[in-house]
Amino acid sequence: MVTTKEPVLPLTDALVRLAHLVQQVFAEVSREHDLTPQQAQLLCLLMRGPVGMTELTRSLHLEKSSLTGLVDRAEKRGLVARCRDSRDRRACRIALTCDGARVAVLAHEGVTERLEALMGELPEEHRDLLTTAISGLVAEHTTHPIRLPSDATDLPG
Amino acid sequence: MVTTKEPVLPLTDALVRLAHLVQQVFAEVSREHDLTPQQAQLLCLLMRGPVGMTELTRSLHLEKSSLTGLVDRAEKRGLVARCRDSRDRRACRIALTCDGARVAVLAHEGVTERLEALMGELPEEHRDLLTTAISGLVAEHTTHPIRLPSDATDLPG
DNA sequence: TATTGTTATACTCTATAACTATA
DNA sequence: TATAGTTATAGAGTATAACAATA
Numbered sequence: 001m002v003t004t005k006e007p008v009l010p011l012t013d014a015l016v017r018l019a020h021l022v023q024q025v026f027a028e029v030s031r032e033h034d035l036t037p038q039q040a041q042l043l044c045l046l047m048r049g050p051v052g053m054t055e056l057t058r059s060l061h062l063e064k065s066s067l068t069g070l071v072d073r074a075e076k077r078g079l080v081a082r083c084r085d086s087r088d089r090r091a092c093r094i095a096l097t098c099d100g101a102r103v104a105v106l107a108h109e110g111v112t113e114r115l116e117a118l119m120g121e122l123p124e125e126h127r128d129l130l131t132t133a134i135s136g137l138v139a140e141h142t143t144h145p146i147r148l149p150s151d152a153t154d155l156p157g
Numbered sequence: 158m159v160t161t162k163e164p165v166l167p168l169t170d171a172l173v174r175l176a177h178l179v180q181q182v183f184a185e186v187s188r189e190h191d192l193t194p195q196q197a198q199l200l201c202l203l204m205r206g207p208v209g210m211t212e213l214t215r216s217l218h219l220e221k222s223s224l225t226g227l228v229d230r231a232e233k234r235g236l237v238a239r240c241r242d243s244r245d246r247r248a249c250r251i252a253l254t255c256d257g258a259r260v261a262v263l264a265h266e267g268v269t270e271r272l273e274a275l276m277g278e279l280p281e282e283h284r285d286l287l288t289t290a291i292s293g294l295v296a297e298h299t300t301h302p303i304r305l306p307s308d309a310t311d312l313p314g
Numbered sequence: 315t316a317t318t319g320t321t322a323t324a325c326t327c328t329a330t331a332a333c334t335a336t337a
Numbered sequence: 338t339a340t341a342g343t344t345a346t347a348g349a350g351t352a353t354a355a356c357a358a359t360a
Contacts, residue, residue, distance in 0.1 A: 009291075009292050010269075010288075011272075011273075011284055011287060011288040011291075012268065012272040012273055012276070013269075014291040014292050014295060015276075015291065016179060016183070017291070017295035018172075018175070018179070018291050018294065018295055019176040019179035019183075021295055023176055023180065024218060026173070026176070027218075036349065038349080039349095052318085053318070054317085054319085061181055061184075062350090062351075062352095064318080064319065065351085065354090066352065067319090068321085069349085069350070069351080070351095073349070073350090085318095088318080088359075088360075089318095089360090090360070091317090091319075091359090111169065111173065112167075112170075115169040116168075119169070119172075119294075121294070121297065122290055122293065122294065126286065126293075127168055127290075129283065130168060130172075130287065131167075131168040131171055132165065133279055133284075133286070133287050134166075134168075134172065135165045135171050136278075136279065137278070137279065138174035138175055138178055193327080195326080210341070210342060211340085219328075219329095220328070220329055220330080221341080221342065221343085222331090222342090222343075222344080223327070224342090225343055225344085227326090227327075227328095230325095242341095245336075246336060246337090247334095247335060247336045247337070248336090249342075
């Protein structure tokens, strides 16, 4: 059953296609909630709790000045808030507002639903192996802080 | 061996992470060749031969005016050229220049190398199944014209 | 001195709306 | 009238460089 008879793409090309597909889903869902994909990504990253600017630049692979602008616009829309760090007066932590947290949940659910619908077309064994294989990959190479769902507290705004 | 014991992410989250990982590789390679990711994507799409603007908007999921700008900038850099369509004087076909074709090959190779390096960490059985599973997915849902490598000819510039 | 973050500037990307030219 | 593409405009995203404030 694992014989390759159909015109199967090379794995690398397939990965690029898959990434574009996911990206498109992400963009569509973002748009439904009046977010840019970058804003949606920021909100989802903040769902586990407030994060400092420097850590965010590493997670999002952005220059600090780019992040300043992104946070500025999200703040202007009332989605996030800058909170001064009590221990380092240079630093600030970015936190979701109540409104931002609400939108973040909706966007995340939207993406999850659409992707699950896509994955539903695969046989279950494929889904399981995809999960295992991809998890191994991203666990190694993601710079995103894979924090445990714990301190998702203190939402200002 | 397919037992899920480690803290494995839900498949949908894993997919989003994977997409970001691929996207980052794409961005890094693009940068090495002095391209924006969008320009690199355009060049790669044109590798199989000239394409009209309308078809490109569908492949790239862009509004036509956005594509006009993208092609403008790529043309200004000497990467692509607009060729008048002989049968429809409103239309034009976008083709790689010699320079654009060269850069496209280099960028594609760069992405392929990096992704192969990442995939190399996976056991071969996982790679095979990934290929099969993902190919099935993207074949259904990609709007990209999966053209056969045939008419990659007539490169102006 | 090093680090955290912002400001100034320039360019790219993108969409909406109005437009031109051809079919 | 419909289609192919461009122009005008505005906002968002991004990087580089220079800067301010704090450590």
